[in-house]
Amino acid sequence: MAAMTTPADHDARGQDDGPRALPLPRPLLNRRLAAFGTTIFAEMSALALKTGAINLGQGFPDTDGPEEVREAAVRALRDGRGNQYPPGPGVPELRTAIADHQQRRYGLSFDPDTEVLVTAGATEAIAASLLALLEPGDEVVALEPYYDSYAACIAMAGGTRVPVTLRPHQGRYVLDLDELRAAVTPRTRLILLNTPHNPTGTVLTREELAAVAALAVERDLLVITDEVYEHLVFDGEHIPLASFPGMRERTVTISSAGKTYSFTGWKVGWITASPALVTAVRSAKQFLTYVSAGPFQYAVAEALRLPEMYFTALRDDLRAKRDLLSAGLADAGFEVYRPAGTYFVTTDIRPLGETDGFAFCRALPERCGVVAVPNAVFYDHREQGAPFVRFAFCKQKDVLDEAVTRLRRLAP
Numbered sequence: 001m002a003a004m005t006t007p008a009d010h011d012a013r014g015q016d017d018g019p020r021a022l023p024l025p026r027p028l029l030n031r032r033l034a035a036f037g038t039t040i041f042a043e044m045s046a047l048a049l050k051t052g053a054i055n056l057g058q059g060f061p062d063t064d065g066p067e068e069v070r071e072a073a074v075r076a077l078r079d080g081r082g083n084q085y086p087p088g089p090g091v092p093e094l095r096t097a098i099a100d101h102q103q104r105r106y107g108l109s110f111d112p113d114t115e116v117l118v119t120a121g122a123t124e125a126i127a128a129s130l131l132a133l134l135e136p137g138d139e140v141v142a143l144e145p146y147y148d149s150y151a152a153c154i155a156m157a158g159g160t161r162v163p164v165t166l167r168p169h170q171g172r173y174v175l176d177l178d179e180l181r182a183a184v185t186p187r188t189r190l191i192l193l194n195t196p197h198n199p200t201g202t203v204l205t206r207e208e209l210a211a212v213a214a215l216a217v218e219r220d221l222l223v224i225t226d227e228v229y230e231h232l233v234f235d236g237e238h239i240p241l242a243s244f245p246g247m248r249e250r251t252v253t254i255s256s257a258g259k260t261y262s263f264t265g266w267k268v269g270w271i272t273a274s275p276a277l278v279t280a281v282r283s284a285k286q287f288l289t290y291v292s293a294g295p296f297q298y299a300v301a302e303a304l305r306l307p308e309m310y311f312t313a314l315r316d317d318l319r320a321k322r323d324l325l326s327a328g329l330a331d332a333g334f335e336v337y338r339p340a341g342t343y344f345v346t347t348d349i350r351p352l353g354e355t356d357g358f359a360f361c362r363a364l365p366e367r368c369g370v371v372a373v374p375n376a377v378f379y380d381h382r383e384q385g386a387p388f389v390r391f392a393f394c395k396q397k398d399v400l401d402e403a404v405t406r407l408r409r410l411a412p
C-alpha cells in the first residue's frame with residue numbers, strides 16, 4: 001500500500017517527495033530536571049541492601065528518638081487529632097511551639113499565626129520558598145558543595161545556580177567572602193545558605209554570618225537559610241542569620257524535627273519569616289503537599305519543649321560518635337575533616353591512592369562492607385569534589401565500631 005501523503009508532502013510543482021521521516025519523540029522528563037536523575041542516596045542505599053554493607057551513606061539514624069515524643073504521636077492518633085486535614089499553615093500547637101523555640105533559643109520573636117508555616121520536612125520548605133520567590137532567570141548564590149535538592153529546586157523554579165565553593169583549609173571548610181561578594185550580580189535574587197553545613201560539617205562563624213548579612217542588606221537580597229542541624233553543633237555556636245541587623249525582614253529560616261529528634265520519616269519541617277515572606281511561600285506550598293503529618297505535628301510540638309538536658313545529651317552522644325568515626329577513618333588512611341556540626345564527616349581519599357570518589361564509593365561495599373557517598377554529587381563542577389567522600393555517624397556505637405574495623409582494611 002502506498003504511503004499516505006498530504007499537500008505538504010508535495011513541492012510547488014506537485015511532485016511527491018516520498019514519505020517523510022517521523023519526528024524524534026520528545027523526552028518525557030523536562031530539560032530542567034533531566035540532568036539530575038536518581039539521587040545518590042537512593043543509589044547507595046540500594047547498594048547497601050544488595051551487599052549487606054553498613055550504610056554510612058544516607059543520613060538517617062538507626063534508632064528512634066525520644067519515647068515520650070513517639071507516645072505523643074500515638075496519643076494524637078488515638079485522640080483523633082490530626083487524622084483529618086490539619087490547618088494549612090500547621091496546627092496551632094506546633095506553630096506556637098516553633099515561635100516559642102525561636103524566642104527561647106535565639107531571642108527572635110515570631111507571630112505563630114502570621115510568621116510560622118509548617119511544611120512536609122525542610123525539603124518542601126526549600127522547594128516552596130524557591131518556587132515562590134524566584135522568577136525565571138533569577139540567580140541564586142549557593143554554597144558549594146550543597147544538599148542535592150537545592151540544585152533541583154532552583155532548576156524547577158527556573159532560576160540559575162551560582163556556586164560559591166567552600167574549600168578545605170587547616171582542617172575545616174571555609175567560606176571565601178571575597179568570592180561570595182564577587183558572585184552577586186544585578187540578576188541575583190537571593191542567597192541560599194546552609195549552616196551547620198551539609199556535607200562539610202562547617203558551622204559559619206559570627207564574623208562570616210555578619211559579612212553575609214551586610215552583603216544582603218547592601219545589595220537588597222533575600223536569604224533562605226537551611227538550619228536543620230541547628231542543635232547538632234559540637235564546636236562553636238549556631239547563630240541564625242535572621243538575628244543580624246537588617247535580616248529579620250529578608251530571611252526565610254528553615255528547620256525541621258527529623259535531625260534533632262531522630263524521626264526523619266515523619267517529615268515535619270517549618271519556616272519562620274516575616275508575614276509577607278510566609279504568605280509568599282505558603283502560596284507555593286499549598287499546591288505541593290497542601291498539608292501533611294497531622295498527628296506528628298502535635299508530637300513535634302511537645303518535642304520542641306523537651307528540657308535542655310535532652311539537647312545536651314544528643315550533642316554529647318553525637319560528638320563521641322564523631323570522634324570515634326573520625327579517628328577510625330584517620331587510622332584507615334583517610335585525610336579527615338572533623339566536622340564542627342551535623343552528623344557527617346568528610347574525608348579525602350587521595351592518601352589512599354584514590355582520586356575518583358564515585359568509583360571508590362561504588363567499590364567500597366565489596367572491598368570492606370561499608371557504604372559512603374561521593375561528595376562530587378554536591379558540586380556543580382564535579383572535579384572540585386572528586387576526591388572527597390562523606391560518611392554519616394548518626395548510628396549506634398556498635399555499628400560504628402564494626403564500620404571502623406572494616407574500614408581499617410583499607411590502611412596502606
